[in-house]
Amino acid sequence: MDALPVVHSSPRKKRSRLMGASVAYPPYDIKFHNLVLFILEKKMGSSRRAFLMELARRKGFRVEDELSDSITHIVAENNTGSEVLEWLQVQDIKISSQLELLDVSWLVECMRAGNPVVITGKHQLVSYTVKSDASFGSNPGSQNTPPLAIKKISQYACQRRTSLNNCNHIFTDALDILAENHEFRENEVSCVAFMRAASVLKSLPFTIISMKDTKGIPCLGDKAKCVIEEIIEDGESSEVKAILNDERYQSFKLFTSVFGVGLKTSEKWFRMGFRTLNKIMSDKTLKLTRMQKAGFLYYEDLVSCVAKAEADAVSVLVQEAVWAFLPDAMVTMTGGFRRGKKLGHDVDFLITSPGATEEEEQQLLPKVINFWERKGLLLYHDLVESTFEKLKLPSRKVDALDHFQKCFLILKLHLQHVNGVGNSKTGQQEGKNWKAIRVDLVMCPYERRAFALLGWTGSRQFERDLRRFATHERKMMLDNHALYDKTKRIFLKAESEEEIFAHLGLDYIDPWERNA
Incomplete structure (x- = not known):
């Protein structure tokens, strides 16, 4: 029997299970040129991947067969952000510095809409930046800093930007009630735990719609998660409901x-x-x-909210009184109104003067009190003298009060001086043309202004975490008076809030993003 001819063929190239095979697809018009998609086959399967790629291309999306440095969006299914990152790290490919890792739900929503939809937190597997010269897999065994610098949600409010645009009111309102109840019962540990949980949810740029969305979010203990889960399933928390009726x-x-x-x-x-x-x-x-x-x-007036217009009218009164005695004084409205709030329960002011002597600083608030008393505007005052010692270390307590001279007041605000609320319902109902307003004045030495301004701006949780961060992460002590470096054993000077953040190695956060 004749021997069969030997056929010499080149080695068969294995189909890549990770990258997917290059398949010839019909040409489609690309409508969205700024998006370049790559669909990850891992845990998805080749058939579903091919179907989604074809569908996306029909809708006008540019979808690549293989991973390349032009990719802007990676879409995955049933993968965590960590799993996708691990996969990326073994690919010898340079990638875009603005790469997005997205759940397949984003692509499905795009298909329904027929165009790219806005990416929210529920779509993102992880938020991160990539060094522009990073190359994955170039040195897999290296112990150097990984090319991916993951921006996880920080446990510290001072590393999160929290505007007034709270997407999770239904959860944070419940957690705030739980925190308040524990505060009433003087259970500090539980109070702080619920405050931290509420604070981190207020910083999220997306609304939580399932427990999957809470994955990777810090400060959410088991009790907080139980509350969130119950609200998702039933629309309310039975524990919160019981507290409100307690x-x-x-x-x-x-x-x-x-x-x-x-x-x-x-x-x-x-x-x-x-x-x-x-x-x-x-x-x-x-x-x-x-x-x-x-x-x-003055209960009825004081329990009602102070509007921003009323706070601005009070600011005029404060400036008039202060400048009558110290023309170069700086008067800054602090508290919630400096953070952009439209309503508050009182109005806080920080007063300082670059040219004032220590004696002039001490005499200013008593003079201001007398000024308002003569004008018939002073309803109540409580002057607290300064106990500030320049050589004293910052307090170790995160909620410690400062030692500056301060005055707690109730002022009579005539409503005709308030823009837009001259015909206030309060004035009509009570048959009077004025409203009692709570005002706090704080007088601080000029060289301490930055620390006092930071401390009196708030919010409460932001300040707590700022001091906690200084202590635990930087071996420093911070309060409303000073910043002390325990390692170097020196006080760090600062003329602005930005300098304090810089000393702490923190990105500067504007006041309106401190609503933690």
Whole structure:
């Protein structure tokens, strides 16, 4: 039998399971030239990948068969961001510095819309930047910094930008109530845990719609996640609902709404059986402080919100009074209004003067008080003298009050001076043309202005995390007076908030992005 002829053929090239085979597709017009897609076959399968590629091309998208440095969007299914990153790191390909890693749900939404849809957090597998000269797989065994610098959501509010555009009110409102309830019960650990959970959700640029969206988000403990899951499934939290109906919570909420009433007094009144403010005011055996008496006297005004227009009108009064005695003084509205809020419960001002002597600084607030008293605008004041010591180290307590001279006031604001609210319902209902407004004035030495401004701008959680970050990450101590480097054993000077952030190695965050 004749031997069969030997056929010499070239080695058969294996089809890449990762990159996918190059297949000839009919030509389609590309409508969206700024997008170059690559669909990852891993965990998806070749048939589904081919179907999605064909569909996307029909819709006018540019879809590449293989990964290249022109890719702008990688679409994956059933992969975590970490898994895609690991896969990318073994590919010997230079990629775009603006590469997006997306879940297949984004592509599906694009197909339905017939055009690219806005990418939100629910679509992103991970947010990151890539060094422009990075090449994946060029040195797999290297122990150097990986080419991907992943921007994870930080546990610190001072590393997150939090505007007033809260996409997750339904969750954060519930978590805030839980935090407040634990604060009323003086359970600091649980209070802080829920505050941190609410804070991180307020920073998210997307709305949580499933528990999958919470993956990788820090500060969400098991209890917070249970609340979120219950709200997703039932539309409300049974625990929050129970708290809102709890007599103790309701009483503490009511009592602490009075100016001058804190947790100790609220606890005392609750134990004495009080449940309404009328009962407290009618009880002649109770001894109220001056502040509490003022709080009850002007309660209706003080419990109502202060509008931005009212805060601006108060600012004019403060500037007029301060500049009458220190013409070069700097008067800055701080607190929530500096963070861009339109409503608040009081108005805070930081006052400092570059040319004032220590004696002039000490005498300014008493002069301002007398100025308003003569004009009939002062309804209440409590002047707290400075206990500031220049050589003293910053406080180790994250919630420590500063030691600057300050004054807690209630001012009479005539409504005709308020733009847009001259015919206020408050004035009509009470038959008066003025409103009682809570005002805080803080006088600080000029060289401490940056620290005081940062501290008095808030928010509360932002400040807590800023000090916590300084302590745990930078071995520094920060408060409203100074920044101390414990390693170098020196005070770090700063003339602006930007310099304080720079000392701490933080990106500067504008006031309107500190609403943590």
